[in-house]
Amino acid sequence: MKITPRIITVANQKGGVGKTTTAINLATALAAIGERVLIIDLDPQGNASTGLGIDRKDRSVSSYDVLTGELEIEQAAMETAVPGLSIIPSTLDLLGIEMEIASAPDRVLKLRNALRASSERAAGYSYVLIDCPPSLNLLTLNSMAAADSVLVPLQCEFFALEGLSQLLETVDQVRRSINPELTIQGIVLTMFDGRNNLANQVVEDVRAHMGEKVYDTVIPRNVRISEAPSYGKPAILYDLKCSGSQAYLQLASEVIRRERKLRAA
């Protein structure tokens, strides 16, 4: 049976809001429940690759090769220590890609074309998660053109909603121009500190503005989550019991529940 993967891009043009952490841990949680998952690291910084234990020196293939058409998805995917989870790592080559493809008529469609070519060959992934750079650049646009939906991590801080309208506007533009099916997968609040009154206020505000798009699951600020990447492990492998890991497992089940609803509709 041919499986069509659900393609979710994790995007927010702000840095440090939890995109990579969410991509890694949501992917791990989905793999743990038996899904076959591929992460595509589209950030030249390569934090998702490092966080999943793929050292720079071992990145003989990369998302750059996929965008340039050099390699097919299957050829660029590397296995990780998490069973069922593969990654297409990123390398610093990605820094130059904008210039290299800027004049190509299909510059926004590079990733989509690669993924479509691959689904012909039944890559067999049930989820593809894309980790975006902190910018609404050509890489992020490629991810939105290729994706079914956008998952937006928002950090529970004063300026959380700032920038969100620009992000949503970009999603609208992509929908109008190249990907009419693109939806907002959901908004996940990250780095929540319940002792902080402001954080509680932010959660309320975001829920008031964005309604049911916001996941019930809120990811707490948890030091174990920030330690995990230096061991090259997702938090869920590093410390399954910590509050952060538990929250990401809960988020995964919420994502799956919403998926089922969508597919049934």
Ligand code: ADP
């Ligand atoms: P982005 O990819 O949006 O730039 P990251 O996922 O890299 O953001 O997170 C930014 C920093 O915050 C990283 O050092 C990460 O380890 C840390 N971090 C992310 N989520 C949490 C959390 N829930 N608790 C504690 N630290 C976190």
Ligand code: MG
């Ligand atoms: Mg990141």
